[in-house]
Amino acid sequence: MAEQKRDFYEVLGVSKGASDAEIKKAYRKVAKENHPDLNPDNHQAEVRFKEANEAYEVLSDADKKSRYDQFGHAGVDPNFGAGGGGYGGGFGDFNDLGDIFGSIFGGGFGGGQRQNPNAPTKGGNIRQTVMVDFTEAAFGCEKEVMIDRTEPCSTCGGNGCAAGSSPETCSNCHGSGTVQVRRQTPMGVFASSAQCPKCGGKGKIISQPCSACRGQGVERKRRTVQVSVPAGIDHGQTISIRGQGNAGSNGGPAGDLLVTVTIRAHAKFRREGNSVLHDVDISFARAVLGGELEVDTIDGKVTLTLPEGTDTGTTFRLRGKGIPDLRGKGRGDQYVTVNIATPQHLNKEQKEALHAFAKTMGEDGADLGKKTLFGGKNNKKKK
Incomplete structure (x- = not known):
């Protein structure tokens, strides 16, 4: 019964004079806190989630909001015979709600934009320390540091494939690295993105992996790197040496070597x-x-x-x-x-x-x- 419903402004926790932006922000908060995926087997959360959807469908529509402000639930619920489009459990503007759930749950109704797993990615940084004397820090010096880092495999050149073969685009996700997962809930069907189980989110499959790197495309090497300690550096400061970190992927640049200086007393x-x-x-x-x-x-x-x-x-x-x-x-x-x-x-x-x-x-x-x-x-x- 409509007369048993809570006030929509109370449901979202906003005042009657709230702006569209405030209403939308309040709805996002309530919907996220009570979403069925985050509250399995919680009937009260399910009820609050449904209330929030009903409230937002009305208060986000200027015409319905005007009738609701004037006549209350009777102005928007057809059960009262006062006209209106009703809301009866639907989601109203799917595009608006899709945007909201996409930003909250990383996919929502439309899936949202996903980063290309085959795009060039910078390698990880490596952190190391070097100890210098008081006067070496004052006037600068050259030091050598030993590091272990990943480099493109010298056998396959970094593509992870055996000689004469190349990576294949995953037929399951078509190279995106993600698949759409649909879940039936009491409020309808929700779609979200998940890692492709066939390629492990890489978007490609290596059927003939390189025997040296086992398809990883990188190998670990120990290297000695020359570090120029600048004059005037203080205890605990860090020197960044670009490109001396771990190898990037898909043609991306290597990471950096970050050397923190320790000065002897x-x-x-x-x-x-x-x-x-x-x-x-x-x-x-x-x-x-x-x-x-x-x-x-x-x-x-x-x-x-x-x-x-x-x-x-x-x-x-x-x-x-x-x-x-x-x-x-x-x-x-x-x-x-x-x-x-x-x-x-x-x-x-x-x-x-x-x-x-x-x-x-x-x-x-x-x-x-x-x-x-x-x-x-x-x-x-x-x-």
């Missing part, structure tokens, strides 16, 4: 972007008196001038002594941080010199280096 230097960081220990005397300090850089040793009274933790900048920019836009800088190293195990003469220095600084040198009651040096906490 350096004993002295650290890297932040294009900057090089370097810590240097200096003596107390050098920090106080200043002078010239020889420091290491990735280019070799350079002389740095320390001013008198340099504090521990002071950082100096060496322009242009950092990492070359990967895009060739100059170089970064090196930052040298100096730390005052406290001398250990002083002899008597050195200690006396420090006591004398302390007195000149206004300190009472008598208690410096004194032993505590516990046998250690006097290092009382400052208040």
Whole structure:
């Protein structure tokens, strides 16, 4: 009975003022969630699926929608004697619904467009890693990597056939690689595309396969590939070498070799972007008196001038002594941080010199280096 039907807008979950696009989008969602193929033996889903079809048939038709908005179900159901085309379980506009089911289920009523299985296809990429030293990454280098990849069979040339034979177009799918499968449901017959069982989706059949590759058209080879590591590359970055991956199919290009760079840690230097960081220990005397300090850089040793009274933790900048920019836009800088190293195990003469220095600084040198009651040096906490 029509009076027992749910409101069509409620069925699709849209408001009465919804646009055609909103109605269509809502229908797609409800139909997909409750499609019989996705909900076998689920009676409630079957009921909701039927409701959605009825609702969409009316609300997607401007004339029927107008009558429904004015008279409700009586305006579109002939059982009420109010005219109208009715909907009684049909699907209305098959073209529209075919498009919808084609996009949802990959075939729907019309099958949809399928990719040609015999079209040229690019081969798969290969991933590899290479380890380089800190300075090799900074200035670039050449490395060799070993890979295993597929290549066109050297015996059959890649067609997979024995000498004197060639692939045949599959008579079952006529080269498309897919066949139409029709399924009877309570809502009617649904058609969808499936892989051709005869050719396995390839669209062609090799009756006399190559003995070397067994009809696959490719063979696995171990190769050594030269990799040019560019100056300035950073840890974890990847170099792409086109055409050095696995073989393509049907005349398609080979894939790429993707080489990820790993940089060994350096004993002295650290890297932040294009900057090089370097810590240097200096003596107390050098920090106080200043002078010239020889420091290491990735280019070799350079002389740095320390001013008198340099504090521990002071950082100096060496322009242009950092990492070359990967895009060739100059170089970064090196930052040298100096730390005052406290001398250990002083002899008597050195200690006396420090006591004398302390007195000149206004300190009472008598208690410096004194032993505590516990046998250690006097290092009382400052208040």
